[in-house]
Amino acid sequence: MIEMTTIKDVAKLAGVSVSTASYALNGKGNVKPETKMKVLEAAKQLNYQKNGLAMDLKKSKTKTIALILSDLSGPYYSELIKGVQEVTMANGYDLIACSSIGGKDSTAIKFLTEKRVDGVIILAHNISDEVIMASSRDGFPIIVLDRFLEDQHIISVLVNNTQGAYQATKYLIEQGHRDIAFISGPSNSVDSINRMKGYQQALEEYDIAYQSKWTFTGNFTREGGYHATKLLIMQGDLPTAVFYANDEMALGGYQAFEEMGIKIPDDISVMGFDDIQIAQYLNPPLTTVKQPKYEAGTLAAHLLFQAFDNQEINRRYDLSTDLVIRGSVAKPQNLI
């Protein structure tokens, strides 16, 4: 067994009591400079490192918050993390990120249910409503970024997907498109459903019939977007524009179109959703809907601190999206 050196050891070597050692180490209380020196000296000599767990346990406070993501390695969260990080740090708190991969045994669950942090921000579709609500408790604020939950201690920060998709589709229509395909995400995704809704709303508003033959499922992945696009092409009747429910699927679309010698935006226009970093580097640069991820991050973190502070806050916040016009959408051929 490995012998840990504790504050007790330090105290003994310094010839003082534990409390004095604690005071000296933490720079609190009134410790004679001389004794303080002795303690610090002893600590160094023993290579003493405090046990943060014991401290947190004693204080019933961790001063850290957890950001729970469905997949730590996704490039998608960059802006969100930055937003959260900035305000967390500004408040003197620590931030840790963990993943919800692994279901019941995931690290996420551990931090959600074992009082290891003072609050959490969740953007993880693979954690069920039930699990989140079961973790809700007094003094443990939870911010969710992808759904609304009817619970006292859970606050939602949402981006208005329906509005964003509406906006995007409307833009396509105003460019002259009438035949617009929609590649959706997984059918159980609230985000995907809402984007579809916005798409349909715009269609309806312009008296364009919704056609199910132009709706495919792409599962929010690049692969999925690729296959959906292939299907769309093989079907024979090509639309003049396709709206991918996220940028990753649009990436797959780019590839499929290129393989078939279909030029963007000359032969077909494409619209994405999310504005991931890569979007601007594509050829042509992808026109898409930007989600205010950074703002969502800062807002979420702010709300957490207000909750710590027992301030009165709303339980739901809606953020709006922005259309980012780049080069992947053009007027359809027949209008030129």
Place this chain on the structure above:
Amino acid sequence: MIEMTTIKDVAKLAGVSVSTASYALNGKGNVKPETKMKVLEAAKQLNYQKNGLAMDLKKSKTKTIALILSDLSGPYYSELIKGVQEVTMANGYDLIACSSIGGKDSTAIKFLTEKRVDGVIILAHNISDEVIMASSRDGFPIIVLDRFLEDQHIISVLVNNTQGAYQATKYLIEQGHRDIAFISGPSNSVDSINRMKGYQQALEEYDIAYQSKWTFTGNFTREGGYHATKLLIMQGDLPTAVFYANDEMALGGYQAFEEMGIKIPDDISVMGFDDIQIAQYLNPPLTTVKQPKYEAGTLAAHLLFQAFDNQEINRRYDLSTDLVIRGSVAKPQNLI
């Protein structure tokens, strides 16, 4: 103050002792199914959530490891994280990621020095050697991914930057290039220095004189690459190829060349380093040197577990890079 419900409360409500409650909750020991029921029932009724900190303190073991990154929001770590995550999970451990932004007060320091995790993997240039070595202690393995440290408990997993840069430069030379510029990273970066070394080695091997007029500093950022490229162009004498010490700077280079109407690869060839995700989507796709980040991640995590297990392991591992040939390098004009 908020009243936490503890195992004591559960025990009381269930009419059993604390130890029995603990056994029942953890499914250990021999508890009569009936009493177990009672305990579980009481726990649910009180919405009991165990305190993981207390447990870890008691067990002197956290079963979690920390991945310390210089910037959580960087898109750069994706593959690395995936590698670490997979083996961590496979071993039944938890993984948390934290950032070293903030120096002394960063979350990274907290996890490095306060016994909150059982081991750490570090890829964070902004943490000094001294800090890392000061955290070294018995039973606390540390894996560093960007330097070699002379310390009993610190293991290095490195990628061979010199070899990678050598390989890249050699390829350029073999394509017929003789005038090859090099855009370096920050001068204090070991990675950058080694890449420069590889570049010079290849030059030397082919009897090409190293010219300082073709070396600029780009600081490893896109902006830096952009400015360095502008400087290179303004200088009047254009090389036939430029080797950026990382892909991000190459991104800036693409922009600068485009602004000046210089075509890649027709007018100039460009080589990157890292193979970040965006590289393949650029126009033309970037030829670059791929770092085995995923492999580094899995290896690092494996080593951690071997260290937990007190197995004999080396203190240093070197991984090699791969040249990824895409479309940004061509034979120079004068050879066509």
Place this chain on the structure above:
DNA sequence: CTGTTAGCGCCTTCAT
């Protein structure tokens, strides 16, 4: 200014 002491919440031997 310094020492004594009582927990923070949990697990786990040791009795019973």
Place this chain on the structure above:
DNA sequence: ATGAAGGCGCTAACAG
């Protein structure tokens, strides 16, 4: 099968 009790390492009254 269950209960009593010690302690993980630390902080913060409280008492000198």
